[in-house]
Amino acid sequence: MSEYSEPTGQPGGAPPAPLWEVFVRARRGLAHTHVGSLHAADAELALRNARDLYTRRQEGVSIWVLPAAAITASSPDEKDAFFDPAADKVYRHPTFYEVPEGAAHL
Amino acid sequence: MTAHAEQTAQAVPGAVQAVPEAGTDRFDFVLGLADDALVAAQRLAQWCTHGPEMEEDIALANIALDQLGAARLLLTYAGELEGAGRDEDALAYRRDDREFRNCLLVELPNGDFALTMAKLLFLAAYQVPLYTVLASCGDERLAEIGAKARKESAYHLDHASLWVRRLGDGTDESHRRMQAAVDEVWPYTHELLAPDPTAPIDPATLRVDFDSVVSGVLAEATLTVPETAWKPDGGRSGVHTEHLSYLLAELQVLHRAHPGASW
Amino acid sequence: MRDLLLAGNLLHPLEIDVLSCNTWGMYGNDFPADDTAGGLLGEVEAAEMALRAAAERGRHGSAGADPAAYFAEVVAADQKVEPRDWMPEAYRATLIRQIAQHAHSEIIGMQPEGNWITRAPSLKRKAILLAKVQDEAGHGLYLYAAAETLGVSRDELVDLLLAGRQKYSSIFNYPTLSWADMGTIGWLVDGAAIVNQVPLCRCSYGPYARAMIRICKEESFHQRQGYEILHTLAHGTPAQREMAQDSVNRWWYPSLAMFGPPDTDSTHSAQSMAWKIKRFSNDELRQRFVDMCVGQAEVLGLTLPDPALRWNDERGAYDFTQPDYAELMRVIKGAGPCNRQRMEHRRRAHREGAWVRAAAAAYAAKQANKKEPAKQKEKVA
Numbered sequence: 083m084s085e086y087s088e089p090t091g092q093p094g095g096a097p098p099a100p101l102w103e104v105f106v107r108a109r110r111g112l113a114h115t116h117v118g119s120l121h122a123a124d125a126e127l128a129l130r131n132a133r134d135l136y137t138r139r140q141e142g143v144s145i146w147v148l149p150a151a152a153i154t155a156s157s158p159d160e161k162d163a164f165f166d167p168a169a170d171k172v173y174r175h176p177t178f179y180e181v182p183e184g185a186a187h188l
Numbered sequence: 189m190t191a192h193a194e195q196t197a198q199a200v201p202g203a204v205q206a207v208p209e210a211g212t213d214r215f216d217f218v219l220g221l222a223d224d225a226l227v228a229a230q231r232l233a234q235w236c237t238h239g240p241e242m243e244e245d246i247a248l249a250n251i252a253l254d255q256l257g258a259a260r261l262l263l264t265y266a267g268e269l270e271g272a273g274r275d276e277d278a279l280a281y282r283r284d285d286r287e288f289r290n291c292l293l294v295e296l297p298n299g300d301f302a303l304t305m306a307k308l309l310f311l312a313a314y315q316v317p318l319y320t321v322l323a324s325c326g327d328e329r330l331a332e333i334g335a336k337a338r339k340e341s342a343y344h345l346d347h348a349s350l351w352v353r354r355l356g357d358g359t360d361e362s363h364r365r366m367q368a369a370v371d372e373v374w375p376y377t378h379e380l381l382a383p384d385p386t387a388p389i390d391p392a393t394l395r396v397d398f399d400s401v402v403s404g405v406l407a408e409a410t411l412t413v414p415e416t417a418w419k420p421d422g423g424r425s426g427v428h429t430e431h432l433s434y435l436l437a438e439l440q441v442l443h444r445a446h447p448g449a450s451w
Numbered sequence: 452m453r454d455l456l457l458a459g460n461l462l463h464p465l466e467i468d469v470l471s472c473n474t475w476g477m478y479g480n481d482f483p484a485d486d487t488a489g490g491l492l493g494e495v496e497a498a499e500m501a502l503r504a505a506a507e508r509g510r511h512g513s514a515g516a517d518p519a520a521y522f523a524e525v526v527a528a529d530q531k532v533e534p535r536d537w538m539p540e541a542y543r544a545t546l547i548r549q550i551a552q553h554a555h556s557e558i559i560g561m562q563p564e565g566n567w568i569t570r571a572p573s574l575k576r577k578a579i580l581l582a583k584v585q586d587e588a589g590h591g592l593y594l595y596a597a598a599e600t601l602g603v604s605r606d607e608l609v610d611l612l613l614a615g616r617q618k619y620s621s622i623f624n625y626p627t628l629s630w631a632d633m634g635t636i637g638w639l640v641d642g643a644a645i646v647n648q649v650p651l652c653r654c655s656y657g658p659y660a661r662a663m664i665r666i667c668k669e670e671s672f673h674q675r676q677g678y679e680i681l682h683t684l685a686h687g688t689p690a691q692r693e694m695a696q697d698s699v700n701r702w703w704y705p706s707l708a709m710f711g712p713p714d715t716d717s718t719h720s721a722q723s724m725a726w727k728i729k730r731f732s733n734d735e736l737r738q739r740f741v742d743m744c745v746g747q748a749e750v751l752g753l754t755l756p757d758p759a760l761r762w763n764d765e766r767g768a769y770d771f772t773q774p775d776y777a778e779l780m781r782v783i784k785g786a787g788p789c790n791r792q793r794m795e796h797r798r799r800a801h802r803e804g805a806w807v808r809a810a811a812a813a814y815a816a817k818q819a820n821k822k823e824p825a826k827q828k829e830k831v832a
Contacts (some may be wrong), residue, residue: 126350131246134243
C-alpha cells in the first residue's frame with residue numbers, strides 16, 4: 083500500500099502505538115466476544131482505553147485485550163483445507179442419529 | 189488504600205452525625221464538594237478535542253462526565269438543605285465566584301497534559317478517601333452519593349496514576365514536565381487537607397490515605413515532592429484565584445444572558 | 452492479523468438495548484412524539500438481521516483459481532467481503548478513501564460542538580453534549596479500526612488528514628455561532644448523516660458494515676437530543692425562538708449539500724453502487740432527507756428557508772431548492788469559513804500531544820525491557 087505510506091513527518095514522531103484486539107464479556111455466563119480494536123502503548127493503557135471505547139453503554143462486565151501481532155490466523159487460501167474436511171463428518175452432530183420411538187432422555 | 193479509607197471511616201464513626209441538624213454547616217460542606225466536582229468537570233471538559241491522543245479525549249470526557257454527575261447530585265442536595273428553592277442550575281449558573289466554595293486546586297488552568305494529570309492525581313487521592321468515608325456516614329443522601337462517586341474516583345485515581353507513572357518515567361522531556369507540574373500544583377494540596385474540626389468530615393483525617401497513595405505513585409514515577417512553605421488557600425471561604433471568575437464567565441454566559449429561560 | 456474481525460464484531464451483538472441504555476433515560480422522556488428516528492433505527496436492525504442471515508446462508512467453496520469471480524459472486528449474493536479475502540485493488544482503495552474520510556469527519560466533527568460544551572446553558576445539556584462529542588471520538592476510532600483491516604495504518608490516515616490529502620465532510624467547516632446550533636446540528640446534520648449512513652449498514656465490506664451498525668445505533672440519540680434542544684428553544688422566549696430559526700436558516704442548505712454533488716456530477720457513484728459499497732444515489736438520499744424534515748420542522752414550528760418547498764403529488768415527494776453546489780465545491784477545496792481553523796486545531800492537538808505519546812512509548816519500552824520473571828497468570832478462559 084505504498085500509496086498510503088508517506089508520513090508527513092509530524093514532530094516528536096514516537097513509534098506508532100501497537101494495535102490491540104478487544105474482547106468483551108457482555109454478561110456473566112457469556113463468552114468474551116471480539117468487539118473491535120484500538121491502539122495503545124502498552125497493555126495497561128489498552129485495557130483502560132478498551133473500557134472507555136467499548137463499554138460506554140454498559141456493554142460488558144469483563145474485558146480482554148490482546149496484541150493484534152500475537153494472533154495467528156488462518157488464511158482464506160487455507161479455507162478449504164481447514165474447514166471442508168469437517169463437512170462430511172455429519173456423524174458428529176446429534177441430528178445424525180435416529181432415536182427409536184419411546185427412548186427418553188437421549 | 190481503600191482499606192485505609194475504611195479504617196478512617198471507622199476511626200471517626202460519629203463524624204457526620206456530629207453535625208448539627210441541617211443548617212449552614214452542612215450546606216457549606218456539601219456545596220464545597222459540589223463545587224470541587226463542578227469546577228473540575230468544567231476544566232476537564234475544556235480538554236475535549238485537545239487531548240494528546242484520541243483515546244485520551246474519550247477518557248478525559250468520561251472523567252469529566254463522572255465529576256459533572258457527582259456535581260449535579262451534590263448541588264441538588266445542597267439546594268434542598270438550603271431550602272430556598274435553588275436547584276442545580278440556579279446554584280451552578282447564578283452564583284458569583286465569591287459564593288463558590290471549591291478548593292483552589294480545581295480552578296487552576298489546565299496547563300499541559302502533565303499539569304492536568306497532577307491536578308487529577310491530587311484531587312482523586314483526596315476524593316477517594318473522602319467519598320469512602322461519606323459512603324458509610326449517617327446522612328443517607330450523602331452516603332448514597334459517596335457510594336457512587338467513590339467508585340468513579342477510584343477510576344480517576346487509577347487513570348491519573350497510570351499517566352503520572354508514564355510521564356514521570358517516560359522520556360527526559362516528559363519527566364521534566366511532570367516534575368514541573370507536581371512542583372506547581374503541590375502547594376494547593378494543603379488546602380484540600382487543612383484541618384477543620386467543625387466540618388462534617390475533618391479533611392485532616394484523610395491525610396494518611398492521601399499521603400500514602402500520592403507518595404507511592406510519585407516514587408514509582410521517579411518524582412519528588414517539592415519543599416515549600418507556601419500553602420495557598422481561601423477557596424472554601426470564597427476567596428479564589430483570579431482564574432475562577434473567568435471560568436465562571438464562560439460557564440454562565442449563555443444562561444445569564446437569558447434570565448428565566450428554560451433549556 | 453485483522454481478519455479476527457471475521458469473527459464478527461456485531462455478528463454476536465452485545466445485545467445493547469439502545470432504548471434502555473444509560474444516557475437515554477436522561478432526556479428521552481419529554482421528547483415530542485416523532486417516529487422517524489425509530490424508523491431509521493428499525494432499518495439499522497433490519498440491516499443487522501440481514502447481515503446475520505447472510506452469514507447463516509454460508510458459502511461453500513472458496514476463491515480458488517478465479518478470485519475475481521468469487522468476489523463478484525459474494526457481492527452479488529449480498530454476502531460480506533472480509534479483510535483477507537481477495538478484492539479488486541480499486542475496491543480496496545475506494546473503501547479506504549471512504550472509511551478514512553468518514554473517520555476524519557467524526558474527529559473533525561467534534562470541534563463545532565465541542566465549541567459549546569463549556570457554555571452549555573444547563574448542567575443536563577452539558578452532560579448530554581459532552582457524551583455526544585465523546586461518542587463522536589469513539590465513532591472515529593471504530594472507523595479507523597475498520598479502515599485498518601484494509602492494510603493501512605491509522606497513523607498513515609491521520610498523517611494524510613493533517614497534510615490535507617484526505618478530506619472530511621465539509622459541513623464541519625461552518626461555524627457554530629449560537630447554542631441553537633447544537634440543536635440544529637443534531638437534527639439536520641446528524642439527521643442527514645443517518646440517512647447517509649443507514650444504507651452503509653448493508654455495505655458489502657464486513658468490517659465497515661459492522662462498524663456502521665454500531666455507530667448508527669449509538670447515533671440515534673444524537674439526532675433526538677438535537678431535535679429536543681430545538682423544540683425547547685422554539686417553544687421558549689422570543690429570543691430563543693429567534694436563535695432557533697436563525698440557526699435552521701444557516702444550516703439547512705449546507706445540510707442538503709452533505710449528500711454530495713447531484714447524481715449527474717457524481718464521479719464515484721456508479722462503481723460504488725455496483726460494488727454495494729453505496730446503495731442509493733446522492734439525489735435519492737437527499738430527497739428522502741427533505742421529505743423527512745418537512746414534517747419535523749412543522750412539529751418544531753420552525754420554517755425551512757426555502758420558499759419553493761412544496762409537495763409534488765405527481766412525484767410523491769417534495770420539490771425543493773437545490774443547495775449551492777458551487778459553494779460546496781469551494782468549501783471542499785478549502786475556502787469554507789472554518790477549514791483553516793479546524794485543520795489547525797487538529798494539527799495543534801496532534802503536535803502538542805507528541806511528547807505524551809513519546810513518553811507512553813518510552814515507558815512501555817522500559818517496562819518491556821525489565822522483563823520481570825514470567826508472572827504466573829491465572830488461565831483466562
